Amino acid sequence: MALEVTSATVRSILTRSSGYLKTVCSHSLQPYRGCSFGRCLCGVGCYVRHNPFVTRGAAWGSFLEVRENAAEAYLAGCDRERRWARARRGEFSVFMSSATDPFVPHEKRLGITRSVLMAMVDRPPDALIVQTHSHAVVDRVAELAALAPRCRLRVHISVESDRDRLPGLPPPASSVARRLDAAGRLRDAGLRVVVTVAPLLPIADPDDFFTRIAECADAVVIDHFVGGDGSPDGARTRRTALPAAMAAVDPASLRLDYRDEIVARALAIMPARVGVGMDGFAGRLLAGTSAGAAHGGPLPRRADC
Numbered sequence: 001m002a003l004e005v006t007s008a009t010v011r012s013i014l015t016r017s018s019g020y021l022k023t024v025c026s027h028s029l030q031p032y033r034g035c036s037f038g039r040c041l042c043g044v045g046c047y048v049r050h051n052p053f054v055t056r057g058a059a060w061g062s063f064l065e066v067r068e069n070a071a072e073a074y075l076a077g078c079d080r081e082r083r084w085a086r087a088r089r090g091e092f093s094v095f096m097s098s099a100t101d102p103f104v105p106h107e108k109r110l111g112i113t114r115s116v117l118m119a120m121v122d123r124p125p126d127a128l129i130v131q132t133h134s135h136a137v138v139d140r141v142a143e144l145a146a147l148a149p150r151c152r153l154r155v156h157i158s159v160e161s162d163r164d165r166l167p168g169l170p171p172p173a174s175s176v177a178r179r180l181d182a183a184g185r186l187r188d189a190g191l192r193v194v195v196t197v198a199p200l201l202p203i204a205d206p207d208d209f210f211t212r213i214a215e216c217a218d219a220v221v222i223d224h225f226v227g228g229d230g231s232p233d234g235a236r237t238r239r240t241a242l243p244a245a246m247a248a249v250d251p252a253s254l255r256l257d258y259r260d261e262i263v264a265r266a267l268a269i270m271p272a273r274v275g276v277g278m279d280g281f282a283g284r285l286l287a288g289t290s291a292g293a294a295h296g297g298p299l300p301r302r303a304d305c
């Protein structure tokens with residue numbers, strides 16, 4: 001199936017957040033509509049594939065709309081949205097992106113995300129979370145470094161497991177090794193980096209995985225599709241091929257208590273640097289060590305990072 005690439009101009013680019021994202025940021029921003037990675041591993045369970053406002057009936061991974069005026073639209077709307085956000089949500093915080101990847105392959109040539117980052121250098125939000133599945137985020141390290149002193153910036157890199165493949169599913173857009181390497185390079189540039197293990201897939205060697213993450217990221221966030229995909233009991237994800245592939249590797253990984261076991265292992269290696277679910281995406285990390293969680297007790301208290 002070919003990728004259909006189209007161009008569009010948009011009236012606005014800052015969407016006031018709702019639902020689960022409301023606890024994370026005041027706004028989301030999508031430089032593209034659709035995602036070139038939709039037919040890669042992350043696209044199988046991607047929550048956006050179920051959103052008819054985004055797909056407009058097209059198969060997920062079959063289309064990419066380039067929002068050519070994304071930077072101009074940001075500049076046109078940011079003052080109004082900043083006023084609204086500070087009055088209603090406490091601060092003007094932007095999540096880029098929740099329904100596409102800001103570093104799809106076309107970004108290298110078209111620079112839409114780059115233009116948005118440069119616009120933000122001129123007129124920064126109070127906080128920005130850049131969320132990606134691609135090592136190509138390092139192509140924009142200069143722009144991110146220019147923006148970092150102007151707002152609270154975090155780069156989230158999704159690495160769902162230490163496995164590159166699950167049986168019967170396509171390969172990832174970017175290997176585990178390349179994404180962890182990208183995290184380290186951004187951190188070396190002085191940026192705050194969070195690895196998001198979301199949705200959590202079966203991990204072959206948790207201690208080794210979190211040791212590698214501890215070396216290249218400031219924090220890790222762990223989220224399970226049960227409770228994390230915006231539907232009761234992970235019903236949305238259960239309609240996809242992802243759970244069967246997870247079960248083929250480790251049936252226990254389908255249960256929410258698998259997440260708690262993994263959180264305990266992560267806390268043992270990265271104390272006070274672990275977040276869970278939407279709290280973690282919002283930057284609220286668990287305090288303390290794994291002692292309680294490791295033995296089935298309540299998860300430790302939270303602390304803002």
Ligand code: SF4
Pocket residue numbers: 035036037038039042043046047048098099100101132133
């Ligand atoms: S990169 Fe993100 S938006 Fe794109 S398919 Fe993967 S999970 Fe979905």
